[in-house]
Amino acid sequence: MVEERIRVLVADDEKTVCEELEGILLMDRTRNFEVEMVLEADNILPSVGRFKPHVVLLDNFFAEAELGIDKILPQIKGFMPEVRVIIITSKRGGQTRPIVRALGWQADDFLDKPFDDPDALCECVAKAYQHFLQQQAEAD
Amino acid sequence: MFKAFIRLTGGIVYSVQFLENNMKSIAVLLRKMVRIPAGLVSLAFVAIAGAASASESGTALPGDPMLSGMPKLPPGILAYAIAGAAIAFFFIAKTVSWEMVTGSTTLRNSADRYWRFYILFKSMMFVVAVQSIGFGYYAEAGFFSSLRNADVLALLIFAFGFVPMPIIWLDLIYTRNWAQLGFTRYYEDNFAEWRPHWMRKYYDCIDAGREKPGNFRNHFWETAFCKAYSFITWLLIYLISPISLVHLRSDFRNPAFANNAGKWLQAGQDALAVVTAVIFLACIFFAALQTVFPAVSYYFWAAIVLFPVLVLSALLLGFAPLRLLPMVGATKPITVLLLFIYSMILLLDLFAGKIFKDFYALAGGYTPWILLSLIMWVTHIFMTELKRARSTAVKVMKEGVRTNFADRALHHFGNCLQAPTSILVSVQQEIFDAEALKKLAGEPKRLNILLRRIGNARVALSDAQQLINDMKSEARAARKPQWLKPAKLLAMLQGPVDIGKNRQVSPEMTFERDEIELNVEKRMFQQIIQNLLDNAVSAIRSQPPREPRIEIKTVYQQDDAYPLSIIIFDNGSGIQSKVRERIYDAYFSTKGAGSGLGLYLAWKFMEDLGGEIQVDTRTGSDSQTKFTLRFPKRSIRIGPNSGQAAGKIMS
Numbered sequence: 001m002v003e004e005r006i007r008v009l010v011a012d013d014e015k016t017v018c019e020e021l022e023g024i025l026l027m028d029r030t031r032n033f034e035v036e037m038v039l040e041a042d043n044i045l046p047s048v049g050r051f052k053p054h055v056v057l058l059d060n061f062f063a064e065a066e067l068g069i070d071k072i073l074p075q076i077k078g079f080m081p082e083v084r085v086i087i088i089t090s091k092r093g094g095q096t097r098p099i100v101r102a103l104g105w106q107a108d109d110f111l112d113k114p115f116d117d118p119d120a121l122c123e124c125v126a127k128a129y130q131h132f133l134q135q136q137a138e139a140d
Numbered sequence: 141m142f143k144a145f146i147r148l149t150g151g152i153v154y155s156v157q158f159l160e161n162n163m164k165s166i167a168v169l170l171r172k173m174v175r176i177p178a179g180l181v182s183l184a185f186v187a188i189a190g191a192a193s194a195s196e197s198g199t200a201l202p203g204d205p206m207l208s209g210m211p212k213l214p215p216g217i218l219a220y221a222i223a224g225a226a227i228a229f230f231f232i233a234k235t236v237s238w239e240m241v242t243g244s245t246t247l248r249n250s251a252d253r254y255w256r257f258y259i260l261f262k263s264m265m266f267v268v269a270v271q272s273i274g275f276g277y278y279a280e281a282g283f284f285s286s287l288r289n290a291d292v293l294a295l296l297i298f299a300f301g302f303v304p305m306p307i308i309w310l311d312l313i314y315t316r317n318w319a320q321l322g323f324t325r326y327y328e329d330n331f332a333e334w335r336p337h338w339m340r341k342y343y344d345c346i347d348a349g350r351e352k353p354g355n356f357r358n359h360f361w362e363t364a365f366c367k368a369y370s371f372i373t374w375l376l377i378y379l380i381s382p383i384s385l386v387h388l389r390s391d392f393r394n395p396a397f398a399n400n401a402g403k404w405l406q407a408g409q410d411a412l413a414v415v416t417a418v419i420f421l422a423c424i425f426f427a428a429l430q431t432v433f434p435a436v437s438y439y440f441w442a443a444i445v446l447f448p449v450l451v452l453s454a455l456l457l458g459f460a461p462l463r464l465l466p467m468v469g470a471t472k473p474i475t476v477l478l479l480f481i482y483s484m485i486l487l488l489d490l491f492a493g494k495i496f497k498d499f500y501a502l503a504g505g506y507t508p509w510i511l512l513s514l515i516m517w518v519t520h521i522f523m524t525e526l527k528r529a530r531s532t533a534v535k536v537m538k539e540g541v542r543t544n545f546a547d548r549a550l551h552h553f554g555n556c557l558q559a560p561t562s563i564l565v566s567v568q569q570e571i572f573d574a575e576a577l578k579k580l581a582g583e584p585k586r587l588n589i590l591l592r593r594i595g596n597a598r599v600a601l602s603d604a605q606q607l608i609n610d611m612k613s614e615a616r617a618a619r620k621p622q623w624l625k626p627a628k629l630l631a632m633l634q635g636p637v638d639i640g641k642n643r644q645v646s647p648e649m650t651f652e653r654d655e656i657e658l659n660v661e662k663r664m665f666q667q668i669i670q671n672l673l674d675n676a677v678s679a680i681r682s683q684p685p686r687e688p689r690i691e692i693k694t695v696y697q698q699d700d701a702y703p704l705s706i707i708i709f710d711n712g713s714g715i716q717s718k719v720r721e722r723i724y725d726a727y728f729s730t731k732g733a734g735s736g737l738g739l740y741l742a743w744k745f746m747e748d749l750g751g752e753i754q755v756d757t758r759t760g761s762d763s764q765t766k767f768t769l770r771f772p773k774r775s776i777r778i779g780p781n782s783g784q785a786a787g788k789i790m791s
């Protein structure tokens with residue numbers, strides 16, 4: 001078990017999705033994830049500031065958000081440029097990626113839900129964490 | 141204080157005249173220095189615009205159905221390209237071929253030919269620039285929402301653009317009279333007798349006014365006509381700027397920037413745009429003053445009106461370049477940089493063009509201002525179109541239009557399925573054989589997490605079930621309605637309701653005219669009322685007042701378009717203004733649980749009946765919410781008290 005704690009912020013307005021993602025990450029045997037959940041769009045930035053995650057799992061659609069995800073994402077990156085952001089989306093058919101790239105969003109990876117392989121999620125987050133470390137090493 | 145101001149003004153006028161008298165060569169140099177770069181920048185602008193529009197259309201990936209709704213090229217881009225080309229031609233030609241237009245005899249014919257091209261281009265440029273700005277303005281105001289309508293409106297605006305064209309054209313020609321340039325001399329010499337009567341009057345006025353101010357009293361109507369004509373003409377040209385200013389105000393109040401750099405960049409961009417609008421307004425005012433008081437010295441007005449504008453511009457422009465770093469995104473810095481360059485050119489041109497008499501340029505020297513400021517606005521609109529194309533893509537990303545029931549149902553359903561899907565895989569992994577099961581039994585922490593996830597998955601499935609039920613109700617709403625007494629149904633909701641913390645509240649019921657009957661589907665009606673009552677209870681639970689109160693009542697007003705109203709009132713938390721306009725959206729809920737369909741169903745139910753649902757709410761210390769269901773005449777009748785025989789249907 002790796003000693004270092006990987007801080008992951010899970011942001012989704014559906015409580016069941018949030019809790020499931022948290023549960024998956026906490027049950028991972030090979031990595032030590034520390035998870036915080038955010039259910040409201042307004043709390044995302046304060047949580048990022050407080051928790052200082054390495055990776056953020058961000059739902060691409062918050063029903064109540066006054067700021068859409070297209071504003072929240074740049075805000076997160078502006079606040080903490082080194083944080084890695086993975087967008088979770090209900091878009092089926094893998095069409096998320098080209099749209100998001102076309103928009104020039106700074107998301108690092110994309111995950112379509114519902115996904116059935118919990119290990120894939122953990123892999124995705126771990127990879128993002130590796131990128132985080134790489135970036136930090138380059139910055140130093 | 142006033143004396144000091146007059147002295148200062150006098151000082152400026154004196155310095156200006158000093159410069160004019162003593163430093164002509166510098167003026168020439170300054171002029172050329174301004175014109176050539178301006179021309180080159182215009183050309184570069186056109187190139188950038190072309191490249192940017194090409195790359196923008198390139199992001200719509202071919203064959204991708206998700207992106208088929210995206211607009212192609214930003215509207216106005218063609219107009220922009222023509223305007224840019226015309227302006228480039230103007231600037232470069234003016235600098236390079238200055239001799240051609242000074243009226244040198246040997247080049248007279250060439251000057252004439254050249255001048256005609258120039259006038260043609262300039263008029264075209266004004267027309268398309270006005271078009272594109274107007275088009276952009278209407279687009280920004282949300283005047284049309286589909287591309288089809290946009291084409292129609294563009295055509296209309298294009299047609300409209302030709303109305304001021306003759307006026308602009310005439311103005312451009314006749315202001316040559318003041319500039320004493322080659323073409324006008326040629327025209328005056330050779331075509332004087334071709335002028336219509338009213339034009340001759342106009343020329344007489346101008347000459348009379350300039351040489352003998354006293355004559356204005358003798359030619360009252362001509363004078364009035366001249367003043368009105370000049371003023372209206374300039375007003376037509378400059379009308380864009382107040383519209384732009386209004387447009388600006390909404391940008392200027394943009395809240396919430398991501399970080400300080402973004403904020404300053406935005407502020408710099410807006411400052412430059414403000415400067416442009418201010419300069420425009422100053423030009424209008426100045427033109428008006430010059431028209432109304434032509435006998436007064438130009439320089440005096442220039443100093444009074446333009447000096448504060450210059451100071452303000454210099455301050456604001458000094459602001460912008462400091463904030464250009466760091467660059468966030470591609471379009472804003474380009475816009476800001478170009479705006480900055482153009483504004484500097486404007487200022488330089490003001491000094492070079494206005495102050496030195498030999499270069500008392502076309503259209504009274506306002507042309508560079510107009511041209512450059514117009515191109516700034518076309519740029520601004522172009523960049524706005526870029527933003528709009530992006531936000532269309534964002535909307536596509538946001539998984540369906542808000543009021544699209546089916547899309548939102550699918551999104552919600554997808555969310556509900558996540559937990560059950562992944563937990564089953566996890567369970568399978570953890571208990572796939574006896575060894576794994578034993579291992580799990582020995583790790584209580586993991587086991588607890590697994591159990592918690594299972595519980596969560598059950599909640600998700602129950603939400604999915606709720607969703608299915610609600611969708612069934614929605615389908616059920618199409619069933620045949622019956623006449624029933626709302627008062628009777630509502631009375632069934634009497635009785636205490638639990639509002640938490642061992643407290644209860646009984647809804648107070650009042651019914652006017654309880655013999656009234658409604659023609660509705662019974663179960664739907666009951667569900668709607670139950671939903672509203674549940675909302676009231678939730679509101680009270682979330683912010684319990686000292687004396688909780690729920691009221692359900694019917695109100696009847698015979699002569700109203702909606703005679704029967706059913707009102708559900710509570711003094712709970714109230715609905716926050718930021719979510720107020722979304723409460724009727726399908727799957728929108730401020731509570732953690734539930735389907736979020738309650739108010740949507742209520743809204744749809746009333747819509748289908750031809751009635752309406754209203755909400756009055758306030759938050760804060762005396763918060764409350766009141767939902768009013770208003771039923772139309774055709775769904776109401778007065779039944780007899782016995783509720784047996786059919787009553788008279790209200791007409």
